[in-house]
Amino acid sequence: MPSSKKKKEDVPLVSMAGLIRYYEEENEKIKISPKAFIIASIVLIAVVIALSALVPPP
Template structure:
């Protein structure tokens, strides 16, 4: 079975009848834990709200 799987991966794009395969390159992407992103955004919102109360508008 591995030989058939290997053959499927080597099919050129021309013979796929117009279908394009998109490969995920996860080695080059920056990975951020969803919890860190959520906490960071909440902290950023809090800082902006605090600064908007402390600094009067011009």
């Protein structure tokens, strides 16, 4: 088997297109469930609305 053919098989198709893959471990990322994110967003929106109603504009 020629060495050029062997090199082509070892190189991923994505890197041949000029793109780079970054392999990151999933353990390094913060994991939040979608339900917790939606609930936190709704609570934050409610707090902002309540504060805007309670605090008069300057």
